[in-house]
Amino acid sequence: MFKRIKLENFKAWRNSGDVHFSPVTLLLGENSTGKSSLLQSLLLMKQTATSPDRTIHLNLGGDEANDYVDMGSFEDLLTKDPENRKISIEMDVDGRQGSSFLKIDYAQDSKKSPVIDQLQLSKDGENWFRAQRSDKGAFNIYLPNETRTSLKSREYSPERGVSFSKEAIYNIGPSGSDVEDISLSILRDLEAISYLGPLRSKPRRTYIWNKTRPGIIGVDGGEAVFALLASSNTSGKKSDGLVEAVSKWLQKMCIADKLEVKHIGAGNYNILVHRDGVVANLIDVGTGVSQVLPVLVLAYFAPEKSTIILEEPEIHLHPLAQSLLAELFLEVSLERDVQFIVETHSEHLFRRMQTLVATKKAKPDQCALYFVEREKSDAVLKTLKMDKYGRIDEWPKNFFGDATGEVRKQAQETMQRMKAERASQ
Known part of the structure; x- marks a missing residue:
């Protein structure tokens, strides 16, 4: 879990400052303020960490089949008029073997490609192992609290953005296993992003299924139906209950009322939607069903x-359905330990x-709320602190509108018009 x-x-x-994640984290804000960029940083690290090229320092994307984001070039990634031409990412994760901490500084090499300038790893956030880039592509390796080192080699170049090389780990000595464990913990959390x-x-209207279970749902959710098909064709203790959970x-x-998977022969399947006694194909019902599926x-x-x-996640959903997404996220985070x-x-x-916090169905620390706004060209993060009654201490201005004010204005206008109409009679 990312912390x-x-x-x-x-x-x-x-400078985003520290962005702390909870089991459920909501990012709000106007369009083009920087919300998506925050998410892209995690996806960028994921596609780098899972790249088939272990020597890559930062996978900026471009492969539509395998990458999650296409960040263009280092120049596209760099903020406007920076004080220095380095991009920094810090990350804390809470994995199966405890906490792990990561700090990376990226620069450009002579070919204008992104390269790690410094990679730091720690298991306590205080004692850091460092790989520092020096001349001609070589890297110096420093143990915690070291200012000098004899470990310098091109073979010590970091791998997949989050790991020391095998050669570096070997030459570090007994502490090498700690470095390897830290990298592995971070790597596993990045791999586990969906x-x-x-x-x-x-x-x-019809889905042709080859009877294999997809590994991922896909960026556009295109494999979601095939996950349902795989689930519906598994019975007994091996069934994951996916169709039933979605129907609920x-x-x-x-x-x-429920979702039905219907086999119509020769590997062809229909997804049927039941509601109020009427059964319709998924393609024949409202867009909201296929989009939330x-x-x-x-x-x-x-x-x-x-x-x-x-x-x-709320696109094409009516207000009640949108609100119930909050319950979905909290329930699944508790039941399945999913962030x-x-x-x-x-x-x-x-x-x-x-409301869930106010009614004691959730605790404030189960959900982190942030509002992203702009100050000129810079994104600024505002923490929306929620107390145990669900109250927000400082509400974002002019974002949600003023529902109470709209009702008040409508009532005033109605009274004035009715008064004018009576006077004219």
Whole structure:
């Protein structure tokens, strides 16, 4: 689970400050303020850590089939008019073997490609192992509290953005196993990220299934139906109950009574939606069903103890369904130990989270709330502190509008018009 991240000179984030994550973290803000960039930093680290090229320092993307984000070039990634031309990412994770801490500074090499200038790893946040870039592509390795070292070699170049090389680990000596454990913990958490973007795939009338279970849902949720097909064709103790779990939330959201997977022969399947005694193909019902389906599937399909990153999960949903997403995230985070990091514009989702805290169905520390705004070209993060009654101490201005004010204004206008109409009679 990710506990903290800090960005410097990363796109709109000149200095994000410490961003602390909870089991459920909501990022709110106006368009083009920097919310997505915060999520992209995690996805960028994931695609670097999972790259087939172990020598890569930063995988900026471009491979649509395998990468999550395409960040362009180092210049595209660098914030406007930086004080120094280095990009910094700090990250704390709480893994199976305890806490691990990471600090990376990126610069450009002579070919204008991103390269690690300094990689720091720690298991307590105080004693750091360092790989520091020196001349001609060589790296110096420093143990905690060392200012001088004899460990210098091109073979010590970091791997996949988060790891010391095998040669460096070997030559560090007895502490090498600690360095390896720290890197492995961070790597596992990055590998365990699942991402669903705001643009979802369109439903199909018929799905052709090759009877294999997908490994991922996909950035657009295109594999969600195949996860349902795999689940529905597994019975007994091996069944993961995915179809039933999705049906439960569709019913809670008043979108459908249940979902049905129907085999129509020769490897062809239909997804049927039941509601009020009517059975319809997924493609023939409202867009909201097909758009929220990947969100619900991913919540139960992602491995336990993983992190799910969602952008605008509320698209095409009516207000009640949007608000129930808050309950989904909290319930699944508790049941499956899954972390949710969500970028949203939904007032209904936000306010239901407040209500859940007020009614003691959730605790304030189960959810972190942030509002992202702009100061000129820089993104600025504002923490929305929630007390035990669900109250926010400082409400973001002009974001959700003023529902009470709208009702008051409507009532005033109604009274004035009625008064004028009576006077004219």
